[in-house]
Amino acid sequence: MSTTIILDCDPGIDDALAIAFAAGSPEIELAGLTTVAGNVELAKTTANALAVAAFVGLGSVPVTAGCATPLLRPALHAAHVHGDTGLGGAVLPAPARQPEPGHAIDFIIESAAAAPGEITLVATGPLTNIGLALRREPRLASWVRDFVIMGGSASRGNVSPAAEFNIWADPEAAAIVFAAGWPSGVRMIGLDVTLLARATGAVQDRMRTLGELGSLLLLPALAQYFDSADDSAEPGAEPPVHDVCAIVSIADPSVFSYTPALVQVETQGRLTAGMTVTDFTKSIIPNARVATAIAADRFWDVTLDAYQSVASRMG
Numbered sequence: 001m002s003t004t005i006i007l008d009c010d011p012g013i014d015d016a017l018a019i020a021f022a023a024g025s026p027e028i029e030l031a032g033l034t035t036v037a038g039n040v041e042l043a044k045t046t047a048n049a050l051a052v053a054a055f056v057g058l059g060s061v062p063v064t065a066g067c068a069t070p071l072l073r074p075a076l077h078a079a080h081v082h083g084d085t086g087l088g089g090a091v092l093p094a095p096a097r098q099p100e101p102g103h104a105i106d107f108i109i110e111s112a113a114a115a116p117g118e119i120t121l122v123a124t125g126p127l128t129n130i131g132l133a134l135r136r137e138p139r140l141a142s143w144v145r146d147f148v149i150m151g152g153s154a155s156r157g158n159v160s161p162a163a164e165f166n167i168w169a170d171p172e173a174a175a176i177v178f179a180a181g182w183p184s185g186v187r188m189i190g191l192d193v194t195l196l197a198r199a200t201g202a203v204q205d206r207m208r209t210l211g212e213l214g215s216l217l218l219l220p221a222l223a224q225y226f227d228s229a230d231d232s233a234e235p236g237a238e239p240p241v242h243d244v245c246a247i248v249s250i251a252d253p254s255v256f257s258y259t260p261a262l263v264q265v266e267t268q269g270r271l272t273a274g275m276t277v278t279d280f281t282k283s284i285i286p287n288a289r290v291a292t293a294i295a296a297d298r299f300w301d302v303t304l305d306a307y308q309s310v311a312s313r314m315g
Contacts, residue, residue: 002029003120003145003250006111008066008104010038010125011048013081013088013221014243018124019049020217021244023056024306024313027251031119032111033063034104038125038169039078040086042068045125048086050095055217056310059097066104066129070170078165081225089220105133112143120146120250123177124243126166127151131173134180141180146187149177150246152263152276153191154290160274164191167265168274175265178276178287186288188263189249190276193256193294194242201238206304210311218307244303249291252302257293260286 005028009015022028033053035046046065053061069075082088100107108129112119121144123130133140141147151166151174159165167174178186199207199222207214207222225239249256262284266275278290 002027004029004031004118005120005122005250006032006034006108007247008034008036008108008121008123008125008129009049009243010036010045011052012039012045012086012125012243013225014241015039015124016048016052016087016090016221017218017241018243018247019052019058020056020213020310021247021303021306023058024309025247025251028247030058030061032107033061034066034107034129035063036066036104036125036129037068037075037077038166039082041075041077042066044086046099047095050097050099051092052217054095055092056213057313062100062107064100064102064104064107067132070126070128071131071172073170076169083224087221088224090217092217104129105136108133109137109140112140116143117145119144120148122148122246122250124150124246126169127173127177128170131170131176134176138180141182146184147182148187148189148246148249150189150194150243152188154261154276154278154292155192157275158191160271162266162272163274164276167276171265171267171274175267178263178265184289185260185286186263187249187258188276188288189246189256189291193291194245195240196294196296197242197245197299198238198240203300203304207307210307212314213307213311245294245299248299248302251306252298255295255299255302256291258289259292261288261290262286263288263290
C-alpha cells in the first residue's frame with residue numbers, strides 16, 4: 001500500500017531528484033508539490049517543480065507556490081551550489097502549465113484537514129511554509145500521518161560550522177516547526193546521514209543506462225552539484241543527494257535508523273544561528289526522531305529501481 005505525501009520543496013538539484021524518485025516509487029503517491037524560496041528564488045523553484053513534474057510524468061500533480069521570503073530574515077539563496085536556474089546543467093522544456101491558484105499554506109492545511117491521518121508531509125526546503133501553516137492552523141501537526149524533513153544535523157553544518165542550509169535559511173520558521181507538538185515527533189533526516197548518500201562513479205554509471213531521465217536530468221544536474229561542506233571536492237565528483245533521502249525514508253523505512261532526541265533551533269547566536277541543538281539524553285522528552293545511520297547500498301538500490309521505473313515509462 002502506497003503512502004500519500006505532500007512534498008514542500010525548493011528545487012534545487014536534489015529536490016528535482018527527489019521528485020523523480022517519487023514519480024517512480026510504487027510506495028509513494030504524490031498528492032501535491034508546494035514550493036518555497038530557498039536554493040533559488042520562488043519563481044524559479046516553482047518553475048522547476050512544474051518542469052520536473054512534467055518531465056517525469058507527474059504533469060497532473062498540483063503545484064502550488066508558497067513563501068518568497070523567510071519569516072524575519074532576508075532571502076539567501078544557494079545558486080553557487082545549484083546553478084543560476086536551480087537545476088545545475090539540466091535544461092528541461094519550459095512548463096506548459098501554471099501553478100495552481102492560491103497559496104501553498106492553504107493547500108497544505110486544506111489537504112491535511114480533508115484527510116486526517118492519511119497524508120505524510122515532507123519538507124526538503126526551508127520551513128517557511130510549514131511554520132506559517134502551523135501559525136495559522138496549529139491542529140495541522142495532529143492531522144498529518146507523519147512529518148519528515150531533510151534538514152538539520154546533530155553534528156555539523158554545511159553553510160556554517162553549526163548550521164545546515166534549510167534550517168539556516170529560516171531558523172525562526174524551523175523553531176516553530178520543532179516546537180509544534182507532532183504526535184510522532186519530527187522525523188529529521190539530516191546531514192549525519194545524507195552526506196553518506198553519495199552519487200559515486202558507479203552510481204552515475206548506472207544512471208547512464210536510464211535513457212533521457214539520466215542524460216537530460218540526473219547526470220547534467222549532478223555534474224555541477226557539490227555540497228558546500230565539501231570544500232575540497234570537485235563539482236559532480238561524488239555529490240550527496242540530500243533531499244532524495246527524505247522520500248526514500250518513506251518508501252523503504254529499513255534504509256535509516258533513528259535515535260529519539262530533543263531538537264531545538266538556535267535563532268540568536270551570532271556564530272550558531274540555524275543550528276539544530278540535538279540532545280540525545282535519555283531523560284529528556286523527545287520531539288524528534290533523528291536519523292543516525294543509513295544503509296547506503298540499500299538506499300541506492302531503492303533509488304535506482306525507482307528511476308528505472310520512470311525511465312521505462314519515458315521509453
